Amino acid sequence: MTLSIPQEVVRYLREADRVVALTGAGISAESGVPTFRDAQTGLWARYRPEELATPEAFARHPERVWAWYTWRRNLVRQARPNAGHRALARMERLLPSFTLVTQNVDGLHQAAGSQRVIELHGNLMRTVCAAQRHEVSRWEPTPEGQVPRCPRCGSLLRPDVVWFGEPLPAAALQAAVEAARQAQVMLVVGTSGLVHPAASLPLLAAERGAYLVEVNPQETALSGVMDAVLRGPAGTVLPRLVEAVWGAGVLKGW
Numbered sequence: 630m631t632l633s634i635p636q637e638v639v640r641y642l643r644e645a646d647r648v649v650a651l652t653g654a655g656i657s658a659e660s661g662v663p664t665f666r667d668a669q670t671g672l673w674a675r676y677r678p679e680e681l682a683t684p685e686a687f688a689r690h691p692e693r694v695w696a697w698y699t700w701r702r703n704l705v706r707q708a709r710p711n712a713g714h715r716a717l718a719r720m721e722r723l724l725p726s727f728t729l730v731t732q733n734v735d736g737l738h739q740a741a742g743s744q745r746v747i748e749l750h751g752n753l754m755r756t757v758c759a760a761q762r763h764e765v766s767r768w769e770p771t772p773e774g775q776v777p778r779c780p781r782c783g784s785l786l787r788p789d790v791v792w793f794g795e796p797l798p799a800a801a802l803q804a805a806v807e808a809a810r811q812a813q814v815m816l817v818v819g820t821s822g823l824v825h826p827a828a829s830l831p832l833l834a835a836e837r838g839a840y841l842v843e844v845n846p847q848e849t850a851l852s853g854v855m856d857a858v859l860r861g862p863a864g865t866v867l868p869r870l871v872e873a874v875w876g877a878g879v880l881k882g883w
């Protein structure tokens with residue numbers, strides 16, 4: 630890939646004190662975690678989102694939803710962070726103020742070394758009960774096809790992720806909105822920009838004068854509001870961006 634980083638992008642990042650990155654499923658694609666909307670291999674290829682990721686689906690077919698998340702947990706357990714995750718972890722150390730906001734539930738940013746990650750859609754590896762939201766780390770094994778229950782209140786267990794129609798965790802959303810309002814530069818990486826309120830964050834940042842940079846091999850719903858577009862996979866583009874701004878040595882030994 631012959632992608633060069635535009636000088637304007639380099640200049641904005643060098644001069645910025647407050648940078649925000651918003652990430653989506655695309656940054657984990659190179660780690661082997663499928664994105665949601667890829668027509669063939671995407672996570673929604675077999676079932677529609679509302680058949681798997683809604684409270685109604687869980688009420689109707691809890692075993693199907695639990696099985697789907699068990700499959701995803703196993704995928705994520707085998708996944709390792711890629712160079713894109715690592716480049717963002719490095720940016721956190723290089724910038725005076727860097728906020729990473731993710732829609733991903735896979736924990737790969739933290740595995741790459743990012744210390745402060747705002748998780749807008751929860752975390753796949755955490756389990757809570759459906760009734761009380763008790764966090765549960767152990768439960769009685771159940772026969773295949775049955776959903777385990779909360780040892781404290783007896784309600785069904787579910788992953789601690791946000792489903793369609795559910796509110797985002799209030800503190801995370803508030804922190805993300807605040808960061809977007811303050812941002813001088815926002816990197817929008819690997820997201821189709823179709824799911825709100827996450828997809829509104831770049832618009833909010835732009836209203837406040839932030840310089841927006843998209844990192845994505847494809848055009849997205851947000852491409853039109855970008856100041857710069859870097860068309861390529863995050864695992865290649867982000868390390869190049871870091872080197873272009875802070876020098877080639879900065880990624881040695883990471």
Ligand code: OAD
Nearest residue numbers: 653654655658664665666732819820821824845847862863
């Ligand atoms: P999508 O599957 O909608 O979009 C993934 C994006 O990543 C697309 O724009 C791809 O072009 C891009 N992409 C693919 N490979 C890439 C790569 N190597 N580098 C960079 N970009 C790449 O995923 P999200 O936008 O994250 O919510 O979806 C947003 C939310 O909708 C998800 O968090 C999930 C979903 O349904 C919930 O489950 C609540």
